[in-house]
Amino acid sequence: MKKLVWLFVVLVFLGIGIFCTPEKPVVTDAKVKRTFVVYDTTGLYDPTDTTKLTPVANAKIILNSKDYVKKYVYYTDDSGRVNIDNILASTYEVNVTYAIGPGLMLVAGQVMEFYDFHEEVDTLLLTAVSPAPLVINEIYYCGPKNNIFFFFDQYIELFNRTDSVIYLDGMILGRIRSSKEIRPIKDTLSYVQNVFAYKFPGNPGEKNWPIYPGQYIVIASDAYDHSKTLSNAINLENADFEFYNQYSGDYDNPDVPNLTNLIPSKRADFLISVVSDGVVLGDGTSWELVTLATEYGTSDYINLPIETIIDGVEYKSGTTRPKDLTYRIDAGYTGVRVTRYSGKSVERINPYMDTNNSTVDFHILDHPTPGYKEE
Amino acid sequence: MSKQNRWYLFIWFAGIIFLCQAFAQDFQTRALGNADLVLTHWENRLDLYTFSRNPAFLIQSEKRDWIVLSASESFDKGDFKRYYDPESKLDLNFRAEGVKILSEKEAFWGKVNYSILKRYSIPYAIELHPYADDPLVMADTTIGNFSYDGPQVNVQYQYQLVKWLGVGLEVFYEIGQGIKDRFTRPRIIHRDFAAKIGSSVQLKDNLVLGGYFDYRILQDQTEIKRSTIDGRDPFVLRYRSENVYRLQTGTFDRYVSLDRYIFNLALHHRNVSGTFNQVARFDYKYFYQSTFDETAYRIPDSDWYASVFDGWYQMRWQSAENRRVFGVRLGGRYLSSFSQHPTLAILITDRTVTTLQGEAGIAFRFRMLKPLMVALQGGYAHTSDHYNDYQSQVFRELTLQGLTLNTGLDLALDPIHSILLGVELGNRTREKYSPRYLPDYNLGRFTLGLLEKRARYHLELYFEYFKRKAVDNGQSYHGWQVALYTKIWK
Numbered sequence: 001m002k003k004l005v006w007l008f009v010v011l012v013f014l015g016i017g018i019f020c021t022p023e024k025p026v027v028t029d030a031k032v033k034r035t036f037v038v039y040d041t042t043g044l045y046d047p048t049d050t051t052k053l054t055p056v057a058n059a060k061i062i063l064n065s066k067d068y069v070k071k072y073v074y075y076t077d078d079s080g081r082v083n084i085d086n087i088l089a090s091t092y093e094v095n096v097t098y099a100i101g102p103g104l105m106l107v108a109g110q111v112m113e114f115y116d117f118h119e120e121v122d123t124l125l126l127t128a129v130s131p132a133p134l135v136i137n138e139i140y141y142c143g144p145k146n147n148i149f150f151f152f153d154q155y156i157e158l159f160n161r162t163d164s165v166i167y168l169d170g171m172i173l174g175r176i177r178s179s180k181e182i183r184p185i186k187d188t189l190s191y192v193q194n195v196f197a198y199k200f201p202g203n204p205g206e207k208n209w210p211i212y213p214g215q216y217i218v219i220a221s222d223a224y225d226h227s228k229t230l231s232n233a234i235n236l237e238n239a240d241f242e243f244y245n246q247y248s249g250d251y252d253n254p255d256v257p258n259l260t261n262l263i264p265s266k267r268a269d270f271l272i273s274v275v276s277d278g279v280v281l282g283d284g285t286s287w288e289l290v291t292l293a294t295e296y297g298t299s300d301y302i303n304l305p306i307e308t309i310i311d312g313v314e315y316k317s318g319t320t321r322p323k324d325l326t327y328r329i330d331a332g333y334t335g336v337r338v339t340r341y342s343g344k345s346v347e348r349i350n351p352y353m354d355t356n357n358s359t360v361d362f363h364i365l366d367h368p369t370p371g372y373k374e375e
Numbered sequence: 376m377s378k379q380n381r382w383y384l385f386i387w388f389a390g391i392i393f394l395c396q397a398f399a400q401d402f403q404t405r406a407l408g409n410a411d412l413v414l415t416h417w418e419n420r421l422d423l424y425t426f427s428r429n430p431a432f433l434i435q436s437e438k439r440d441w442i443v444l445s446a447s448e449s450f451d452k453g454d455f456k457r458y459y460d461p462e463s464k465l466d467l468n469f470r471a472e473g474v475k476i477l478s479e480k481e482a483f484w485g486k487v488n489y490s491i492l493k494r495y496s497i498p499y500a501i502e503l504h505p506y507a508d509d510p511l512v513m514a515d516t517t518i519g520n521f522s523y524d525g526p527q528v529n530v531q532y533q534y535q536l537v538k539w540l541g542v543g544l545e546v547f548y549e550i551g552q553g554i555k556d557r558f559t560r561p562r563i564i565h566r567d568f569a570a571k572i573g574s575s576v577q578l579k580d581n582l583v584l585g586g587y588f589d590y591r592i593l594q595d596q597t598e599i600k601r602s603t604i605d606g607r608d609p610f611v612l613r614y615r616s617e618n619v620y621r622l623q624t625g626t627f628d629r630y631v632s633l634d635r636y637i638f639n640l641a642l643h644h645r646n647v648s649g650t651f652n653q654v655a656r657f658d659y660k661y662f663y664q665s666t667f668d669e670t671a672y673r674i675p676d677s678d679w680y681a682s683v684f685d686g687w688y689q690m691r692w693q694s695a696e697n698r699r700v701f702g703v704r705l706g707g708r709y710l711s712s713f714s715q716h717p718t719l720a721i722l723i724t725d726r727t728v729t730t731l732q733g734e735a736g737i738a739f740r741f742r743m744l745k746p747l748m749v750a751l752q753g754g755y756a757h758t759s760d761h762y763n764d765y766q767s768q769v770f771r772e773l774t775l776q777g778l779t780l781n782t783g784l785d786l787a788l789d790p791i792h793s794i795l796l797g798v799e800l801g802n803r804t805r806e807k808y809s810p811r812y813l814p815d816y817n818l819g820r821f822t823l824g825l826l827e828k829r830a831r832y833h834l835e836l837y838f839e840y841f842k843r844k845a846v847d848n849g850q851s852y853h854g855w856q857v858a859l860y861t862k863i864w865k
Contacts, residue, residue, distance in 0.1 A: 022663075022680055024713045025720040028765035029616075068615075069622050088619065088766060089721050115719055275624070318610070318624045337610065339624065 032114045034084040035121045036061060036096075038076050042128045044100050055080025056106065056126060059098040064332065064359060065090040066111070069319055071359075089115045093323070095331040096124050097355045105129050107356055109331035131354035132311040133162040136281055137216065138347040139313060140368040141335075142274045144232045145343045151274050153226035153234040155370055158217040158281070159351045168209040169202030170284035173219065173243075173259060174304055175272050176312075178324040181294065186326045190306055192280050197287065197302035198243050198259035198270050204284045209257070218370045219243065221271055223256035232343065234368060243270035263289065265300045274340040276316035278325040282308045313358045315346055332359025343367055402445070402837040402860045406824025407783025408797025410750035412691065412702030413738035414783070421652040421691050423575060427641040429585040430531040430543030431573040433474070433482040440865035442473035447837075451854020452495075455845050458810055459500035459514070461521070464854070465493040484531040490551070492523040501561045501597060501611070503553060506811050509664055509679040510714050510724045510764070512614040513597065513629065517557040525551020525565065538577065543587075545571035559609045564596045573639075582644050589637035597629045615677050615714070616724055616766035617810070629676070633664045653690035660685070662712075675717035684709045700738040702752075707731045723766045732756040736781070748785040754778070760809065773807040779818075795824035795835075815846040832863040 038059045040046070046054045057080060063072040067090040074082045096108040106126035137159035143151030156173065160166050174194030182193055202208050211217050223242035226233035236242075237253060244250050244258035248267040252258065259270070272279060282304040291300050306328060314325040315335030323333060334346045345368040348354075348361055355361055401418040404411050411419055423429045424436035445468075452463030472486040492503075499514040503523060526549070533543040546569070553563035573587030599611055601624075613629075614620040641656040660683040666676035687706035693699070713725035736752030758775040779801040786794045801818035808814075820841040827834040837860065842853040 024680075024725060025715050025722040027720060028722045028763075029716070030765050030768055067621060068619050070619065086768075089716065089719065115721070319622045336622065339609070 027117055030086050030088050031117050032084075032087045032089050033117065033119050034087075034114060035119065036074075036076070036082050036084065036124055037121060038080045038082075038096055038098075038108070038124045038126060040098075040106055041125045042106065044104065044106065044128055045098070045126075056098050059096050059106070059126070061124075062095045062097075062332075062357070062360060063087065064093040064095070066093060066319070067091060069336075087114065089117075093327075093332065094124070095327070095357050095359070096126060097357065097360075098126060099355075100128070105131055105355060107331065109327035109357075129356055131161075131356070132281075133160070134166050134211065134281065135159050135161055135311045135348065135351065135354050136279060136313045137351050137373075138345060138365075138369065139272075139279060139315060140234075140345040140370070141272050141277065141315065142338055142344055143341045144230060144234070146230055146232070146341055148230070149341070150226075150230050150233060151341070152221060152229075152271070153236060154221045154272060155234070155236060155239065155368070156219045156279060157347075157370060158211065158219070159348070160211045160213050160215050161352050161354070163213045165210045165212055167202075167207045168200045168211055168217070169206035170204035171200045171310070172197050172262065172282040172284045172287060172302070172304060173200075173270070174198075174280045174282065174302060175270065176278035176280060176314075176325055177301055178277065179294070183322055183324060186324065187328070189326070191288070191303040192306065192309060192312065192326065192329065193290075194280065194302045194304060195299075196266060196268075196270050197262040197282075197304070199262055199284060200241070200259055201257055216371050216373070217241065219259060220256075221269055222251045223253035224251060234370060236370065239370070245269050262287070262302055263300045276318075276321050276324075276335075278312060278314040278330070280304060280312035280325070280329060281310045283310055284308070311354070313346075313362070315358070329356070331355075331357040332361075334358040334362035335364070338364055345369065347373070402824060402835050402858055403795065403826065405839065406795035406797055406822045406826075406835070406837050407750055407785060408752075408781040408799050408820075408822060410736055410738070410752040410781040410783040410797070412689070412704055412734060412736035412752050413700040413750050415691075415693060415697060415700055415738075421643075421654055421689060423583060423585040423641050423643045423654065426643070426654045426687075426689065427585065427587075427639055427656045427658075428545075429573045429575060429587050429639070429641060430484075430533055430545040430571060431541045431575040431587070432583070432585055433484055433531055433533040433543060434476070434480070434535055434541065435575070435583070437474045437476065437482060437484070440473070440475050441862055442471065443860070443862045445470045445472075445858060445860040447856060447858030449839075449854060449856035451841070451852065453843070453850070453852030453854075455813065455816065455843055455850035455852040457506065457813060459498060459505040459512070461494040462496035464495070467491040480535040482533045486527075486529040488527040488529070490524065490527070492521075492553075494521040494523070497521055497555075499612075501555065501559070501599075502563070502595070508662075508681055508710065508712055508726070508728075510614070510616050510726075511631075511664075511666055511677055511679065514612045514614065515559045515561070515599075516609045516612070517559070519555045519557030521553055521555050523551055523553040523563075523565075525549060527567075540577075541575045543571075543573045543575070545569075545573070545589075547571075547591075557609075558601075559599045559611055562598045562600075564598075565593075566596075567591070567593045569635075571637075581646065582642070584640075584642050586640045587637070589635075589639070591633075591635040591637075593631075593633040593635070595631040597631075599623075599625075599627050599629070601626050613676065616764045617769050618767040628669050629666065630669055631664060631666050633662060636661045648695075650693045650695065651690070653688070655688045656686070658683070658685035667717075677714055677717050677723065679712065679714040681710060681712035683711075698740050698742075700736075700750075702736045704734045704754075705732070724762070724764045726760070726762045728758060728760045730756060730758045734779075738783075745789075746787040748783075750781070750783040750785075752781040754781075760811075762809070771807065771809055773805065773809055773812075775806070775812060776804045778802045791828055793824075793826040793828065795822070795826055797822035797824075799841075813843070813845075816843050817846065818843050830864075832861060835860040 043052045061074045098106040138157035175196040177193040218239045219241040220236035220239035223239040225235040288303045312329035314333040345365045423432040531545040535541040549567040551565045569591035571589040575585040612620045638659045645652045662681040664679040668674040689704040691702040708730040710728040734754030738750040741747045756777040762771045784796040799820035825836045837858040839856040844851040
């Protein structure tokens with residue numbers, strides 16, 4: 001009898017183990033459905049439509065997963081709709097573009113969570129942006145191949161994509177602020193906050209520093225022949241401009257005009273991250289120096305109003321890094337898979353193309369091309 | 376012999392002894408071509424202790440105190456391999472193991488094992504078992520060498536409460552680390568703990584029922600570092616399914632935590648003379664694996680669950696004078712597993728694997744001037760694997776089949792010394808492509824053992840050579856193993 005009781009206890013124990021295992025979910029991945037309807041709210045798509053709520057055919061919709069290396073591209077049909085089926089459950093950056101014509105584009109962008117497996121309809125409202133006449137064409141930030149942490153041959157290249165002369169006088173190049181304090185609210189602010197801001201010589205409206213149609217301008221961190229330091233670094237002694245911090249003992253090439261520092265408390269040269277960062281170009285007509293308290297103490301920043309920003313580009317090496325530049329300036333990011341000290345550079349695929357989305361506008365070069373476009 | 380030569384001889388002998396205390400498996404069975412169904416030496420006996428590792432059957436199984444020292448070294452290489460497999464492997468293993476009968480009611484068993492594993496030219500995978508049952512794989516973009524090492528400690532204790540009821544405990548602990556010599560320079564810290572509580576009940580004189588509950592918790596912590604030497608940041612690709620991954624750079628710590636529960640029930644029956652033994656075993660295993668990154672807060676990656684049902688039956692019949700032995704083993708395994716989204720009830724993959732296996736063997740002992748034992752064993756295994764990868768939209772249903780023929784020959788040179796020879800031939804077929812399984816291949820294994828059996832100790836020198844060759848092309852994978860094994864009785 002005792003033996004039978006023992007046997008019964010063992011079998012009950014076994015049964016508990018078998019029947020207490022969790023249930024398998026019934027909903028499977030890659031089954032998310034969505035329908036987008038894209039409307040123009042500007043009247044530019046169909047000027048005859050006085051409602052200013054016109055469905056846009058052939059608008060390009062790009063879904064970039066924030067969780068996985070996965071991108072989907074769709075185009076709307078004649079009724080401005082697109083049915084999306086069987087995509088991964090994920091959070092996506094949704095970017096919509098439609099080119100009205102040269103120099104004018106309709107865009108929309110937002111971050112959306114697609115975890116619902118029921119049929120849902122989302123409306124995307126397009127607003128107009130004028131692609132920048134002057135664009136940031138190339139950013140070389142990761143440094144040459146080396147093992148001494150050398151990255152001082154960084155540069156930013158601008159390009160005049162119009163058929164008229166543009167004057168750089170008083171324009172501002174800024175390195176955006178990346179922090180957990182500003183990241184959640186970046187899309188609601190009326191400005192872009194910068195940790196560094198350097199100003200071209202002169203003042204806005206003056207006409208002393210022209211950039212001609214189709215011309216490339218190279219702004220070096222230091223206009224120096226860096227190959228003297230490291231053989232595979234770049235010779236930038238013939239750069240068009242250089243960043244010069246007048247508040248420190250920064251290197252100054254007397255033959256190259258300077259962009260000067262707008263934040264007196266910043267004693268560092270204009271250097272950007274070798275992994276992840278953002279650069280904006282402002283017209284210089286408005287800016288504000290602010291002092292903010294952070295968890296590391298007070299610090300000075302330059303706020304550039306959104307409406308004064310001509311162009312901006314964000315880059316980051318991995319998809320898991322959060323986005324820091326508002327989608328109103330750059331709906332995407334470039335530089336994924338560009339690692340530190342790899343000698344690579346990011347450049348516009350076509351310098352005349354600017355959809356305000358560097359994910360699609362930029363590609364990665366195996367080597368930098370200062371002052372020219374690789375054929 | 377000069378004093379210096381005697382010193383060299385001592386070092387050589389001590390080195391051999393140490394080296395050969397490696398892999399402490401039953402090298403006698405292995406040297407006889409793994410024809411285990413029909414081999415009747417003590418280490419290959421058929422009872423609840425050897426068949427289901429039930430610690431509550433230790434006293435019934437072990438009659439004397441003994442210790443085992445063994446060492447082994449194996450090396451294999453080749454181009455017939457899967458995507459993440461290394462080009463070559465070198466394993467060193469050292470083991471000390473022993474049984475102490477404490478009293479009529481108590482027994483103790485303990486084992487200390489130390490392993491050094493070298494994996495050369497591993498393409499991308501940052502884990503020792505990238506083809507484990509779970510779909511998660513972490514990989515980087517470099518090909519490098521991995522080195523793993525660490526000790527294992529295992530102890531068992533049995534107490535016989537009454538004549539018909541015994542209880543047993545087992546505790547296992549392992550700690551080890553693995554380091555890759557290329558950036559991302561992952562360092563894997565492996566911790567493994569298991570505890571087992573078992574019981575055995577003598578239902579009748581020749582009928583024993585046993586069971587145990589086994590809990591195991593395993594944690595692999597993988598530290599990924601930024602480059603500090605060549606100035607590069609290689610990428611880490613974190614696969615949640617076959618083709619869908621996240622891309623990550625920089626420094627981070629990933630944890631894989633696995634909980635395993637085993638419920639075991641086993642039955643052993645033998646006839647009065649002990650010439651007929653049969654055992655049956657049923658296991659239910661449940662696995663839960665969570666993967667996460669430990670930062671200021673925990674970032675979950677993915678969860679994986681598996682249930683495994685194992686059922687096995689084995690019998691062995693020996694003629695009165697052990698002239699003939701006949702053995703059969705039948706069994707099967709059913710695995711059902713799935714992985715899901717870390718925070719939502721969304722199914723990413725599911726998989727069922729069913730394996731059925733049958734083996735039979737026969738052995739003859741010839742009483743000649745030099746006694747000879749010949750063993751022959753054949754087996755067939757059929758596996759069906761049904762894999763649904765909803766995330767990557769990969770759906771596979773395939774079968775695998777395997778045929779194995781094991782032959783062993785034990786030639787006694789004199790009452791003390793024997794030569795053991797084994798040949799194992801096999802064939803594996805894969806019905807459809809799957810990255811998890813090798814394509815069709817033939818397997819050949821040749822083993823040689825030199826055994827010295829004295830009243831107080833056994834000493835065996837073991838050598839093995841094997842080769843796997845692809846059926847469709849000339850790719851092959853081959854290797855060897857050498858071991859020295861000593862068992863000393865009190």
